[in-house]
Amino acid sequence: MRVSGPQAHALTAACFEPARDGARRNGQTFPQAVLRRGWLRDPRDGARIDDTLIAHFHAPRSYTGEDVAELHLHGGPGVVAACLRVLIDAGARLAQPGEFTKRAFLNGRLDLAQAEAVADLIAAESERAARAAAVRLAGALSDDLTRLRRDLLDRLVEIEAHVDYPDEVSEPDVAALAADLRAQAARVEELLAGSRGARALREGISCVIVGPPNAGKSSLLNALVASDRAIVSAIPGTTRDVIEDRIVVDGVIVRLSDTAGLREPADVLEAEGVARTRRALAGADLVVLVVDASVPPGADEREAFAQTVGRPRIVLCNKGDLGDAGAADVRRLAGDRDVVIAGSVRWPQTVERVRIEMARLGWGGQIDTNRALVANARHVQALTRAREALTRALQTLDEGHPMDVVSSDLREAAAAYGEVTGDQVTEEVLDGIFSRFCVGK
Numbered sequence: 001m002r003v004s005g006p007q008a009h010a011l012t013a014a015c016f017e018p019a020r021d022g023a024r025r026n027g028q029t030f031p032q033a034v035l036r037r038g039w040l041r042d043p044r045d046g047a048r049i050d051d052t053l054i055a056h057f058h059a060p061r062s063y064t065g066e067d068v069a070e071l072h073l074h075g076g077p078g079v080v081a082a083c084l085r086v087l088i089d090a091g092a093r094l095a096q097p098g099e100f101t102k103r104a105f106l107n108g109r110l111d112l113a114q115a116e117a118v119a120d121l122i123a124a125e126s127e128r129a130a131r132a133a134a135v136r137l138a139g140a141l142s143d144d145l146t147r148l149r150r151d152l153l154d155r156l157v158e159i160e161a162h163v164d165y166p167d168e169v170s171e172p173d174v175a176a177l178a179a180d181l182r183a184q185a186a187r188v189e190e191l192l193a194g195s196r197g198a199r200a201l202r203e204g205i206s207c208v209i210v211g212p213p214n215a216g217k218s219s220l221l222n223a224l225v226a227s228d229r230a231i232v233s234a235i236p237g238t239t240r241d242v243i244e245d246r247i248v249v250d251g252v253i254v255r256l257s258d259t260a261g262l263r264e265p266a267d268v269l270e271a272e273g274v275a276r277t278r279r280a281l282a283g284a285d286l287v288v289l290v291v292d293a294s295v296p297p298g299a300d301e302r303e304a305f306a307q308t309v310g311r312p313r314i315v316l317c318n319k320g321d322l323g324d325a326g327a328a329d330v331r332r333l334a335g336d337r338d339v340v341i342a343g344s345v346r347w348p349q350t351v352e353r354v355r356i357e358m359a360r361l362g363w364g365g366q367i368d369t370n371r372a373l374v375a376n377a378r379h380v381q382a383l384t385r386a387r388e389a390l391t392r393a394l395q396t397l398d399e400g401h402p403m404d405v406v407s408s409d410l411r412e413a414a415a416a417y418g419e420v421t422g423d424q425v426t427e428e429v430l431d432g433i434f435s436r437f438c439v440g441k
Helices: 008-013 077-089 099-106 112-123 127-137 140-164 174-193 195-203 217-225 268-282 299-307 327-334 348-363 377-398 403-421 427-434
Strands: 002-004 016-018 036-041 048-057 068-072 205-210 243-249 252-258 286-292 313-318 339-342
Touching: 002 008, 002 099, 008 048, 008 068, 048 077, 099 112, 099 427, 112 127, 112 140, 112 403, 112 427, 127 140, 127 195, 127 252, 140 174, 140 403, 174 195, 174 377, 174 403, 195 252, 195 348, 195 377, 205 217, 205 268, 205 348, 217 243, 217 252, 217 286, 217 313, 217 348, 243 348, 252 348, 286 299, 286 348, 299 327, 313 327, 313 348, 327 339, 339 348, 377 403
Parallel strands: 205 252, 205 286, 286 313, 313 339
Antiparallel strands: 002 068, 016 036, 036 048, 048 068, 243 252
16 A cells, blocks of 8 residues: 655654664654565554554655555455555545556656566566567656757757857758758657557457358467357357457467458347447458358358458468368459468468467567667657658758748657656646556556
């Protein structure tokens, strides 16, 4: 149970009795970051509540930058509820979502990109996602953008000093300025290029398995999750609802949906299943179209291709263990844009190939979690504005316009960097960011 604020130490000391005499030093003050054992007591009647450990952290050397006390309790609901009541009676209040991290940001212990990485670390559902969030929390992205912003502001100072004092300050070298801006634009482009994989690690992707009835969709789901998750039958139309499960591919959560066969429905129940398939398709990041390639494609196969056109699509020519009489025709239906895999869901190498192509189409393949990654939409939007501003500034220089004309674009790019790190951000944006945190952080 964490308490932060100027009265944190006095408030917790009033309800904590050290197990040994002399544990307290200087009255109510405990040493920095040292665990002490004792009893949590109710100040009203002195009744013991729990055998507890307490640690005090002194401002500014704490997570929030304020005085902080942490009570380590036994986790039973009754103990936790009693401790909350005692602390609130003593003058504390419940924290708002993300309030501890927000205080850390406001007190300069973290910048905004690092604060957002705390939420990403808590929400990470795979080891690689946690590793990428930890790199952002350590400041890899923040350091990059702080350096870029500082360099831009230095260039602005040189330009504006020349404009204000042309007789005393020489004009900055245009070629050197252009080289600096191109280097910045290249770095921003690199960060944006990595955002696809970073966002996939952070948020996962949705993958819908579609195709005609009895093509092997449910068998593919079962093979990918290594479990009999979906009922498999030779009877067309067995799957009537959308069946969902998750797998991890290279650290990315892939939310799989096995759907009803795409065809003209035979009854009301199948019609509802097909309607749900189409709704699942509408929100899919990736489509795996499963086709029985042991026989030539018919009307159902052509309808399935038509329903999924224009989406990132893997076409699985399934049932290769039964023959490939339809494989060539399926490839012609797929065209050059689709990834086509010939094989069988009964073959491990086919299933592994599907996983590899999911990674390549879904987020570009292997993700380097040891470098700065741009992981959320707010960062992408800000850096996109920075790239556009840098592009305009370079065009201005290339066209030979006066150097002071680029000042507004350089300010815009610097402001965009500052939005990510929190150097330039509104209270409304802050409230929106921290409202998504869990209460305990």
